[in-house]
Amino acid sequence: MKSTSNTPATDRRLRNKMSFSQTVSNSLTMAYRGLLKIRRTPEQLFDVTLQPIIFTLMFTYIFGGAISGNVQSYLPVIIPGILVQTVITTSIVTGVQLREDMDKGVFDRFKSLPIARIAPLSGALLADTIRYTIATVLTFTMGYIMGYRPDGGLGHVAIAALLVIVCAWSISWIFAFFGVIARTASSVQGISMIVLFPLTFLSNAFVPAETLPKLLQWFVKINPISHLVTAVRDLSNSGTIGWDLTISLIGAAVIVAIFAPLTVRAYMRRT
């Protein structure tokens, strides 16, 4: 502003389209904003730190004896299951926070800036992968403390962790969509729980599918969450990569392909 005069509108180089690199750079900046916000309000990490610890302890000792005979042999079953359940539940918060964020005036500025329309959304979702990472690391750590020794080795456990984070990020687009269309943050929480609760519990996360009634078995087998859980079990317990991993990744890609454009459209329309 110390320069005395402005460039007139007619002398500016203007473009009506956003380039891909600009979109990426805008999204990264918005993700940086998300990280700054997490640093400023660390209390919003409560859920991702406490939930893995409490749930892992609770479910392992409640179900361990009944399902696998003892806690030790239940750990390879429950740790991948609880990991998927916890991380995906965490992704609901993305939608809730997005809703809260959008109610603030700063989103008006984002809309009036010449930036990629998707950036405020993709940035927020990207920043939230830090939450999934925290939840993942804590769940595996809890399992280790309780005596879980995955046979797949550290490398495969890391791949499994990455898979869960990627899938949670994809699923968070669903909740981001709810976040954009819902009127209040608490309704986002409500709708998301209704969707997620059956999905995570009607899966093979906690119990073997074979023990279930026929109709439930059918659902559990097509439930994408089951495939994700199986993929994580394969990776961490035996170090194998199977069909389930492919299905999980395809599912994740399909969710993003459907919900990312939907969310951006709804976000643009909302005023």
Next chain:
Amino acid sequence: MSNNQGKKLLAVNGDWAVEACGLVKSFGTNRAVDGVDLKVPTGSIYGVLGPNGAGKTTTIRMLATLLRADEGSARIFGYDVVKEAQIVRQLIGVTGQYASVDESLSATENLVIFSQLLGLGRSAAKRKAAELLEEFGLTEAAKRPLKNFSGGMRRRLDLAASLIAQPPLIFLDEPTTGLDPRTRNQMWETIRRLVKEGSTVLLTTQYLQEADELADRIAVIDHGRVVAEGTVNELKASVGTSSLYLGIKNLQDLQAARQIVERVLNVGSSVSTEDGKIIAPMADADRVTDLLIAIRGAGIQLAELSVQKPTLDEVFLTITGHGVQEDASKASDKSQKEGVGRG
């Protein structure tokens, strides 16, 4: 160079910063904006004046690509706000009624993020942020979280954020609402400087004084429509003449004096309720001499005599038929008075 001259010329040739034509926006059954036409010449300060709920903010939001109009079209420097929205966004800065900055971050972090979004590199963004904070007197508060900012500081930061890209057109939605007089004057200075540096400013305000003070041209907007448009002087002239105020020493003579005023000036008159003064439009100053002679001839003693030019308040009242103040009793009282006084 002769930047200013060039701009004036262009403006005459029809180079408009803003051209809006028949903008309509309804929320449910409420037509918040009901056919607004606006033309803002490049390089000027344009005031949109109107009471709460007149449609000012909605109009600005449509022009700033934040809201899509139901009907009508708008161009910013010739670019369509719908079809070429992304270009328009490169040419505008928007400062809303409510500070659009991030509450949970510090002033510096806010400006750095906005700068980076606008394509500056990390170090350039930091430099820009420091520069703007310095300019708006926020350097000391730069690292503090915004929660502890006063309303004035927040507004200044908000304006600073709008100026990062040095946009040629700046929208200011009620930039001084809620500010104390000192901060308000600072804001006015800043706005004037922006225009000097080559920007066009479109501001909305509820304050006539503000429009009077800053704006080159004014559109008066009421119930979603532009009810009057012109320079401050044109608008004042449209209300007509100055008013003659006569204070009568002995209130018993009031009716007699009124009759004389109406007979000699050949106009209608009114009596202000607060201080019992006779108010009459003064079209021809020469006749006042006749009036004074006639009053002395009738043996009526005057306590006070004054002439007042119409204020923008009166302009507003005359045009819209109701007061600007939310204080309804005061407003209706005044419009009654004006109504009689101006026939």
